[in-house]
Amino acid sequence: xxxxxxxxxxxxxxxxxxxxxxxxxxxxxxxxxxxxxxxxxxxxxxxxxxxxxxxxxxxxxxxxxxxxxxxxxxxxxxxxxxxxxxxxxxxxxxxxxxxxxxxxxxxxxxxxxxxxxxxxxxxxxxxxxxxxxxxxxxxxxxxxxxxxxxxxxxxxxxxxxxxxxxxxxxxxxxxxxxxxxxxxxxxxxxxxxxxxxxxxxxxxxxxxxxxxxxxxxxxxxxxxxxxxxxxxxxxxxxxxxxxxxxxxx
Amino acid sequence: xxxxxxxxxxxxxxxxxxxxxxxxxxxxxxxxxxxxxxxxxxxxxxxxxxxxxxxxxxxxxxxxxxxxxxxxxxxxxxxxxxxxxxxxxxxxxxxxxxxxxxxxxxxxxxxxxxxxxxxxxxxxxxxxxxxxxxxxxxxxxxxxxxxxxxxxxxxxxxxxxxxxxxxxxxxxxxxxxxxxxxxxxxxxxxxxxxxxxxxxxxxxxxxxxxxxxxxxxxxxxxxxxxxxxxxxxxxxxxxxxxxxxxxxxxxxxxxxxxxxxxxxxxxxxxxxxxxxxxxxxxxxxxxxxxxxxxxxxxxxxxxxxxxxxxxxxxxxxxxxxxxxxxxxxxxxxxxxxxxxxxxxxxxxxxxxxxxxxxxxxxxxxxxxxxxxxxxxxxxxxxxxxxxxxxxxxxxxxxxxxxxxxxxxxxxxxxxxxxxxxxxxxxxxxxxxxxxxxxxxxxxxxxxxxxxxxxxxxxxxxxxxxxxxxxxxxxxxxxxxxxxxxxxxxxxxxxxxxxxxxxxxxxxxxxxxxxxxxxxxxxxxxxxxxxxxxxxxxxxxxxxxxxxxxxxxxxxxxxxxxxxxxxxxxxxxxxxxxxxxxxxxxxxxxxxxxx
Numbered sequence: 156x157x158x159x160x161x162x163x164x165x166x167x168x169x170x171x172x173x174x175x176x177x178x179x180x181x182x183x184x185x186x187x188x189x190x191x192x193x194x195x196x197x198x199x200x201x202x203x204x205x206x207x208x209x210x211x212x213x214x215x216x217x218x219x220x221x222x223x224x225x226x227x228x229x230x231x232x233x234x235x236x237x238x239x240x241x242x243x244x245x246x247x248x249x250x251x252x253x254x255x256x257x258x259x260x261x262x263x264x265x266x267x268x269x270x271x272x273x274x275x276x277x278x279x280x281x282x283x284x285x286x287x288x289x290x291x292x293x294x295x296x297x298x299x300x301x302x303x304x305x306x307x308x309x310x311x312x313x314x315x316x317x318x319x320x321x322x323x324x325x326x327x328x329x330x331x332x333x334x335x336x337x338x339x340x341x342x343x344x345x346x347x348x349x350x351x352x353x354x355x356x357x358x359x360x361x362x363x364x365x366x367x368x369x370x371x372x373x374x375x376x377x378x379x380x381x382x383x384x385x386x387x388x389x390x391x392x393x394x395x396x397x398x399x400x401x402x403x404x
Numbered sequence: 405x406x407x408x409x410x411x412x413x414x415x416x417x418x419x420x421x422x423x424x425x426x427x428x429x430x431x432x433x434x435x436x437x438x439x440x441x442x443x444x445x446x447x448x449x450x451x452x453x454x455x456x457x458x459x460x461x462x463x464x465x466x467x468x469x470x471x472x473x474x475x476x477x478x479x480x481x482x483x484x485x486x487x488x489x490x491x492x493x494x495x496x497x498x499x500x501x502x503x504x505x506x507x508x509x510x511x512x513x514x515x516x517x518x519x520x521x522x523x524x525x526x527x528x529x530x531x532x533x534x535x536x537x538x539x540x541x542x543x544x545x546x547x548x549x550x551x552x553x554x555x556x557x558x559x560x561x562x563x564x565x566x567x568x569x570x571x572x573x574x575x576x577x578x579x580x581x582x583x584x585x586x587x588x589x590x591x592x593x594x595x596x597x598x599x600x601x602x603x604x605x606x607x608x609x610x611x612x613x614x615x616x617x618x619x620x621x622x623x624x625x626x627x628x629x630x631x632x633x634x635x636x637x638x639x640x641x642x643x644x645x646x647x648x649x650x651x652x653x654x655x656x657x658x659x660x661x662x663x664x665x666x667x668x669x670x671x672x673x674x675x676x677x678x679x680x681x682x683x684x685x686x687x688x689x690x691x692x693x694x695x696x697x698x699x700x701x702x703x704x705x706x707x708x709x710x711x712x713x714x715x716x717x718x719x720x721x722x723x724x725x726x727x728x729x730x731x732x733x734x735x736x737x738x739x740x741x742x743x744x745x746x747x748x749x750x751x752x753x754x755x756x757x758x759x760x761x762x763x764x765x766x767x768x769x770x771x772x773x774x775x776x777x778x779x780x781x782x783x784x785x786x787x788x789x790x791x792x793x794x795x796x797x798x799x800x801x802x803x804x805x806x807x808x809x810x811x812x813x814x815x816x817x818x819x820x821x822x823x824x825x826x827x828x829x830x831x832x833x834x835x836x837x838x839x840x841x842x843x844x845x846x847x848x849x850x851x852x853x854x855x856x857x858x859x860x861x862x863x864x865x866x867x868x869x870x871x872x873x874x875x876x877x878x879x880x881x882x883x884x885x886x887x888x889x890x891x892x893x894x895x896x897x898x899x900x901x902x903x904x905x906x907x908x909x910x911x912x913x914x915x916x917x918x919x920x921x922x923x924x925x926x927x928x929x930x931x932x933x934x935x936x937x938x939x940x941x942x943x944x945x946x947x948x949x950x951x952x953x954x955x956x957x958x959x960x961x962x963x964x965x966x967x968x969x970x971x972x973x974x975x976x977x978x979x980x981x982x983x984x985x986x987x988x989x990x991x992x993x994x995x996x997x998x
Contacts, residue, residue: 187848194841214850222841222848252839259838296862303866307873 183214194222199229217246217287221253228256233263233372234349238403241270241345241374246287264372268389270345271376280335288336295329302326346387346402348373353402355395359384366395377404433458435465435516437525439501447535449502449667451478454514454525457494465497465525468512472532473501474669502634502669503532535671543607545639546571550631550672552618553757558680560694561788562724562758563618564594567631567672570602570609574638581632584618588626588679592617594753617758619725620679630671639664682786687793693785695724701781701798710773710808718764718781718798726760727751734766734779743767770805777802888932895929896995903988913971915980919987920967926991927960930998940964952997959990 186209193202206223224239240257247253261267277284283291302322309315348369356363359381367389369375378394379386385402388394433456440451454465460482467475478498485492503509508531513524546569553564567582569575584591597614620626640663682694697720704715720729727749733742745765752759770776778801787794842848883890902922906915921936927943928935931950938946940961947957963986970983 183850184845184848187845191841191843216848216850218842218844218847219850225838225841228838252842256838259836262836292859292862296859299863300866303870307870310874310877 183209187219191222194226194229197229199226202226203230215246217243217250217253219243221247221250221256224256224260228260228263233260234347234403236260237264237372237374238347238349241347245340246289248287249285260372261374265370266373268374270374276335277339280332283332283335283339286332286336288333288340291329291333291336295326295333298322298326298329344377344404346375346377346385346404348375348397348401349403350401353397355387355393355397357395359396363396367393369397375402377402433518433521433523435514435523435525437511437514437528439511439528439530441530442528443531443533444503445533445535446503446506447668447670449500449669450530452499452501452511452528454497454499454516455494456496456516456518456523458492459518460493460495462495462516462518465514465516467499467514470501470511472505472509473503473511476500476502500667502667503530506532506534508532544570545573545637545666546575546635546668546670548631548633548670548672550628550675552628552675552677554677556678556680557620558694558786558788558791559620559623559682560692560725560786561620562695563589563620563677564615564757565618565628565675566613566615567633568614569612569633569635569670570604571612571635571637572607572609573640575610575635576638577634577636578612579634580614582614582616583629583631585626588622589618589620589628592619592758594758615753620677623679623681625676625678628675628677630674632672633670635668635670637666637668639666683791683793685793686786687784687795689782690784690786690793691728691730693724693729693783694788695722695726695785696787696789697722697724697726697729697783697785697796699781699783699796699798701778701801703778703801703803706803707806708770708803709806710770713767713769716766716768716778716801718766719761720764720783720796721759721761723757723759724785725758726762729762729783731764731781734781736768736778739770739772739776741769741771743769773805773807775802775804891929891932892998895926896991898929899923899926899991900988903984903991906984912980916967916970916983919983920964920971923960923964923967923987923991926994930994940968947994952994956990956993956997960994963987963990 186205190202190205190209193199193205203223203226206219206226209219210223220239220243224236224243227233227236227239237257237260240253240260243250243253244257261269273281273284286294302319302325305315305319305322309319348371351371353369354365355367355369357366358364375387375389377385378388380399381396383399384396385399385404386394386396387402435454435456438453438455440453441448442450444450456462456465476499478500480495480497482495483493501511508529511528511530513527515522515524517523548567548569550565550567553562553566557563565582565584567580569578594615594617597612600611600613602609602611618628682692699718699720702717702719704717705712706714708714716734718731720726730747733744736742743766745767747765748763750761768778780800781798783796785794785796786792883893899922902918906918906922924938924943925935927933927947928938931946933946943964944957944961947960948954963983966983
């Protein structure tokens with residue numbers, strides 16, 4: 156009884172943590188419904204306000220960013236639209252509608268810059284791009300549980316050695332996948348030009364030489380940050396500095 | 405000293421020899437020309453030798469113009485001779501001259517320049533005659549003949565020119581020239597030369613026969629010039645010592661003894677042929693095809709549906725230039741899709757006549773259902789035997805095409821016209837737009853990032869569970885196999901249960917005995933001793949040794965002694981309960997200290 160009580164308690168803790176809804180969940184859902192209704196009524200500016208306020212309050216949901224991106228597209232603001240689609244990709248990377256709308260939005264821009272190609276690490280761990288960080292963590296937790304259960308059973312049933320080793324391998328791979336995802340999100344920071352035009356300068360000064368010009372919605376890779384300036388890169392040859400306020404990240 | 409004298413004498417001798425030799429090199433240089441025969445036939449060749457005496461270091465002589473001969477070098481030889489201390493050297497340049505014309509032919513002087521001085525040979529006149537009795541080949545070591553399959557041929561008709569070499573002795577180094585005018589004939593090889601044995605006038609000859617096909621290109625009387633073959637004949641000398649085994653061995657051509665080589669140039673008789681023009685009014689589609697031909701057509705599969713594939717095979721065979729035959733695709737008026745295959749051609753030579761077979765294959769795919777007739781194939785040609793134009797034809801092929809049982813479109817067999825009719829229309833894009841927003845609330849729930857507590861619980865709890873499980877399993881195993889541990893773990897439980905059952909005892913003596921037993925067994929279980937056999941004194945000592953408190957050890961001893969005393973003195977109900985309570989308390993205290 157004593158041990159079973161401990162196990163029950165632990166399970167309760169786990170389930171509670173997994174199913175706890177954030178505070179104010181009903182208000183959040185009401186706001187979502189209201190924003191969707193405003194969008195349906197083609198009151199895009201108002202729906203944007205509601206979506207943005209929800210995000211500002213800390214809500215993070217891929218579909219929320221997707222809806223906000225759609226509202227911006229309807230308003231003709233391709234820069235914020237692409238930015239929200241990029242944010243949505245972090246949560247719902249396999250969503251086909253999102254991919255289609257992002258492609259559509261990029262086609263509306265003047266520069267028509269596609270997202271940068273995958274690096275070697277991403278090619279090697281190709282599945283990482285199809286899952287968000289939460290899914291990878293869930294998978295790792297499940298594999299962790301499966302591995303320890305298998306390890307426990309193996310103590311009484313030695314024939315489970317192969318299964319134990321296999322699950323250990325998968326568990327380690329899932330940890331590495333999480334690592335790759337974190338590296339991707341921290342290093343490959345994408346930025347979207349929000350201003351109508353932005354001059355890419357050779358240095359962090361307004362009077363520096365303008366190397367090239369980008370237009371709203373252009374996708375760049377942010378490689379450095381210094382004061383109010385961001386270093387952006389289009390490819391191996393084209394890079395420079397832009398004011399931070401002109402770029403959404 | 406003797407050795408030195410000998411050396412000096414040797415050197416002096418060598419000097420004198422060289423000195424005299426030097427004198428002889430510079431004196432009396434002579435150049436002469438000789439032939440091995442001065443009368444010969446066109447079949448023979450002569451050897452011209454130019455000998456330069458008393459010197460070796462000379463350039464090759466400059467030969468005169470020899471338009472009536474075919475000249476080939478036959479090598480160079482040099483010789484050195486000592487006659488009465490006189491050294492004589494010479495070099496000989498040899499040439500083989502093959503006459504091309506008859507009559508008295510003068511071989512002019514050859515010139516050579518030695519040490520800036522010009523030397524010339526004398527002129528030589530040789531008599532060249534026609535080959536003796538060229539019309540009869542009686543008793544000859546070798547002879548040739550040539551023949552044509554016909555003395556009359558039509559323009560483009562195949563003629564077979566056959567050249568035969570007859571030889572009774574070994575023939576080597578054969579060099580055949582078959583001259584003919586390319587403006588009059590085109591030529592085609594008829595395979596490898598044939599070798600056989602033939603008896604001519606009672607003499608056995610080896611025959612080498614070569615045939616070529618000639619196709620006349622122009623009308624008129626045409627002469628096919630002589631074929632010329634150069635060869636070396638090896639005549640064996642008829643020795644008298646035929647029974648001598650060594651003589652037999654060394655007469656073998658390998659040793660070069662007993663064998664007399666003879667260079668020969670044999671010419672065949674020139675031949676003539678009359679080339680006739682083809683008759684006028686050639687049939688339509690005639691492509692200068694001359695010979696005898698047959699044509700057949702076969703259809704592979706006749707039970708066809710629309711979209712099926714069948715093969716139409718047209719075979720042309722016969723005598724003549726089959727290789728040049730070609731057919732256009734049959735005109736099937738878009739009823740079939742036609743895929744022509746590369747024609748296969750096989751040529752055979754039979755009785756020195758070129759025969760051939762050319763197979764044309766067409767893959768046919770019917771496009772429409774219904775009765776169809778494959779048209780006949782016709783091949784106009786000129787039959788040289790009957791001197792008439794003829795037309796070889798195939799029979800028409802009738803077949804019925806069923807509708808297709810498959811419903812899919814047969815895109816791969818559609819003709820261009822069909823392509824237009826059956827091409828899937830492209831859907832024109834009229835506009836582009838974004839896809840709609842998501843309204844499902846379950847999807848729009850906020851995905852908060854995992855807290856550290858959640859992740860810690862998720863990753864840590866299985867580890868904790870594993871540790872607990874491992875501990876429990878280990879303990880379970882110990883309980884199975886570790887008896888002292890098992891006794892120690894169950895001592896309190898067993899003693900408590902037995903003490904509870906003591907409530908119902910009425911006999912005070914029995915009560916005291918059992919209580920004493922419970923206490924001793926508890927201590928025995930705890931200390932892994934035989935509880936029933938130990939005394940109160942021993943219990944106290946063992947408890948102290950096992951780090952139990954001295955007070956409790958002493959209390960235990962006293963309680964046991966009390967129980968032993970009471971086994972012989974009656975107790976009241978109250979004192980049994982008190983004793984029971986004391987025992988329970990003592991065991992609890994001991995359990996805590998364990």
